[in-house]
Amino acid sequence: MMEIINTNNAPAPIGPYSQATVAGNFVFVSGQIPLNPATGELVTTGITDEAVLVMENIKAILTEAGIGFANVVKSSIFLTDLGNFGQVNEVYGKYFTSNFPARETVQVSALPKGVNVEISVIAVK
Secondary structure: OEEEEOOOOOOOOOOOOOOEEEEOOEEEEEEEOOEOOOOOOEOOOOHHHHHHHHHHHHHHHHHHOOOOHHHEEEEEEEEOOHHHHHHHHHHHHHHOOOOOOEEEEEEOOOOHHHOOEEEEEEEEO
């Protein structure tokens, strides 16, 4: 059985996918980009602001699933410029303070809507 997780506190999907799905004890959160959930507008005021909004969107989805960042076991960070890694990592570190999940960070040629960062996570209940 699969459960679908959706919240108005994170951006609505922009394609045929869910914000998150639950399968067994695993919660799979779709990649989040810096879309403001209230306005649907992209935040483009700098990589730090973008990363904060991405993490806040993930937080809203995890909260809707009844868990938090301490439950995350794996994260994937996609950047269009690895030169932004330090700033994104600094923001990321404010949300993960101990028992750090496994993670990879990769540079990609492009992301949806031309954003600079996208992050997805896998968590356990």
